[in-house]
Amino acid sequence: MLLLMDAYACPRCHIRSTVDALTWCCPKCRGPWDLVFASTPVPLASLASRVNSLWRYAEALPPLPCGPEVTLGEGRTPLVPLTDAVSAKLDFLMPSLSFKxxxxxxxxxxxxxxxxxxxxxxxxxxxxxxxxxxxxxxxxxxxxxxxxxxxxxxxxxxxxxxxxxxxxxxxxxxxxxxxxxxxxxxxxxxxxHVYNPYFLHGTKTYVYELWEELGGRLPDTVVVPVGNGTLLLGAFLAVEELHRHGLVDTRPALVAVQAEAVSPLARAFRAGAEDLTGTTVARPTLAEGIAIPAPPRARQILRAVRATGGTFLTVTEEQIRTAQRDLARRGLFVEATGAACWAATSATPPRPGLTVVPLCGAGAKTGLVP
The missing domain is CATH 3.40.50.1100 (Rossmann fold)
Known part of the structure; x- marks a missing residue:
């Protein structure tokens, strides 16, 4: 059996488990695990000569016995401008065509x-x-x-x-x-991808790539679609690590986007709540990838957005539909969930400085929405 030094920990109950066990949640509260792991600073100057996958940020990743052997060259996706103030990171250009x-x-x-x-x-x-x-x-x-x-x-x-x-x-x-x-x-x-924290330590490389691409700084605002919150929580991990290691001076605001049809986190955020409020009935939405009525990491998501001075935005079905077509006319064919952030950013007065939105999934997976 594989033995690793890091441990799972429940953020609520403070119960721990070894990561070589197949226990997928806290046995007491049935909540998701966090990972007890301390990253070390990633040396920006050395990155140019490193492998062209997310394993280039080895200091930031928890130790694994065979990471490089299972890579498909994921990561290092392009950052392209949409406007003078908004750039898109093309995470749909991954081996399986999504940021996952x-x-x-x-x-x-x-x-x-x-x-x-x-x-x-x-x-x-x-x-x-x-x-x-x-x-x-x-x-x-x-x-x-x-x-x-x-x-x-x-x-x-x-x-x-x-x-x-x-x-x-x-x-x-x-x-x-x-x-x-x-x-x-x-x-x-x-x-x-919700309960196992190793997933979040993979998605955090999204922000490490932004940091590298921008020459050791971060955007002023990072907009992310949120259902279960795996990209947002990974981004928050990276922002905190980079700041703690003295590699950035300021933290970007994390702006979370949900579809109006299924927006339990946005409702809780606007109510000033620390957790979900009431029960959400999942209505049909074009943004199927973020149609999550009860995300298990809701408390962590809300804390992360507030800690960075961010906010929640919601978008209508028509805004999603329009955004997908607008991106396609710009040469970027993404699925409807991936267009949600562009829909929100286009409809909201811009924040000062550079904003980055992810385009998370390829349109070839679902087609153009009617």
């Missing part, structure tokens, strides 16, 4: 060392395709739970990588519940 590759490679590397019987994931599509791709690269047996009605192109992609698909009747939350139940079976590694 940043976290999936971390989970695949961890799972390969643990040697489980099966790797299990649940997803509305993109995390599932990423886990399937990196699971194939790592030689792992994978099964992916998805909601009934998931994009046929995403299902085709998952199956092409050799993973088995389980379609669950109901919405994204029903899928998560079914996956969590199956995750308790012996020999199963739950490659959850």
């Amino acid at each position: 590759d940043r976290g999936a490679v971390m989970l695949a590397a961890l799972a390969r060392g643990l040697r489980p019987r099966t790797v299990l994931a649940d997803s509305s599509g993109n995390a599932g395709t990423a886990i399937a791709a990196y699971g194939a690269r790592a030689g792992l047996d994978c099964v992916v739970y998805v909601p009934a009605g998931t994009s046929p192109k995403k299902l085709e992609q998952i199956r092409a990588h050799g993973a088995r698909v389980v379609e669950v009747p109901g919405d994204r939350e029903a899928t998560a519940r079914a996956a969590r139940e199956a995750a308790g079976e012996p020999g199963v590694f739950y490659a959850s």
